[in-house]
Amino acid sequence: MITRIHHLNCGTLCPYCQRFFTGQGGLTERARLVCHCVLLETPEGHVLVDTGLGTADVERPAYRLGSGFFKMMNPRLSLADTAIEQIKSLGLNPRDVLHIVPTHLDSDHTGGLSDFPQARVHVHKRELGAALDTKFPDTLRFRKQHFEHRPKWSVHEHATESWFGFQAIRPLPVLDLLMIPLLGHTRGHVGVAIRNGKKWLLHCGDAYYHHAQMTENESVPTGIKVFETLVQTQPEKRKQSLARLKQLSLEHGHEIDIFCAHDPLELDRMLSCSVSG
Numbered sequence: 159m160i161t162r163i164h165h166l167n168c169g170t171l172c173p174y175c176q177r178f179f180t181g182q183g184g185l186t187e188r189a190r191l192v193c194h195c196v197l198l199e200t201p202e203g204h205v206l207v208d209t210g211l212g213t214a215d216v217e218r219p220a221y222r223l224g225s226g227f228f229k230m231m232n233p234r235l236s237l238a239d240t241a242i243e244q245i246k247s248l249g250l251n252p253r254d255v256l257h258i259v260p261t262h263l264d265s266d267h268t269g270g271l272s273d274f275p276q277a278r279v280h281v282h283k284r285e286l287g288a289a290l291d292t293k294f295p296d297t298l299r300f301r302k303q304h305f306e307h308r309p310k311w312s313v314h315e316h317a318t319e320s321w322f323g324f325q326a327i328r329p330l331p332v333l334d335l336l337m338i339p340l341l342g343h344t345r346g347h348v349g350v351a352i353r354n355g356k357k358w359l360l361h362c363g364d365a366y367y368h369h370a371q372m373t374e375n376e377s378v379p380t381g382i383k384v385f386e387t388l389v390q391t392q393p394e395k396r397k398q399s400l401a402r403l404k405q406l407s408l409e410h411g412h413e414i415d416i417f418c419a420h421d422p423l424e425l426d427r428m429l430s431c432s433v434s435g
């Protein structure tokens with residue numbers, strides 16, 4: 159049973175060319191993107207959805223994140239932003255984080271894994287296969303440095319149930335938390351659905367990047383459309399996932415709070431309506 163839900167920003171990315179990512183501002187101004195993570199308190203221990211950047215990334219950014227990512231995304235390096243420090247600030251014990259469910263294993267989602275070596279990490283089988291068997295160009299996105307502590311992987315593949323017409327995997331039998339395969343950005347990318355009272359949350363990871371993509375309003379910055387094609391692994395599957403998410407949002411948006419990993423406006427929206435269960 160989930161007793162409390164916290165929305166956290168565990169990494170701020172400040173790439174050049176704000177207009178590219180937001181449709182506003184100048185070409186030389188920096189954008190502000192977040193790494194939206196969710197912490198679930200339960201009587202049996204805590205669950206973290208995505209981990210953002212971790213303490214080792216702050217201490218050794220070039221080694222941990224790679225110079226390409228570091229130069230392109232220009233992360234703000236702050237220990238206070240890491241999940242482990244925010245969990246301490248909430249008065250909770252980081253050692254009580256027993257499960258982590260990353261939406262996928264790109265470096266901006268896995269940096270905090272090593273701060274919770276005791277946690278079991280639940281991933282889609284195809285995602286772990288791609289991340290551990292890295293060949294170029296995957297070496298650019300999956301950082302073996304983030305897995306040097308040998309995470310306790312729990313690999314999932316087969317759907318156990320249906321959720322609003324999506325196939326769903328329940329990694330923890332006692333918890334209303336579902337992994338929803340939203341493939342394409344990476345081979346085993348998933349959304350994470352969490353029951354929140356009478357509604358659901360759906361963390362969509364990098365299946366989309368801008369809130370307008372979930373609406374009939376087509377004012378999505380051109381740069382976002384370019385960016386998501388540059389970082390996709392399976393174009394057709396990614397487009398299918400995006401189309402199904404938009405349909406879900408239009409038909410069930412009153413029942414599900416849908417958000418992605420990097421949109422600061424969506425994080426602000428969720429922070430403003432966070433509730434205890």
Ligand SMILES: [Zn+2]
Pocket residue numbers: 264266267364419420
């Ligand atoms: Zn990302």
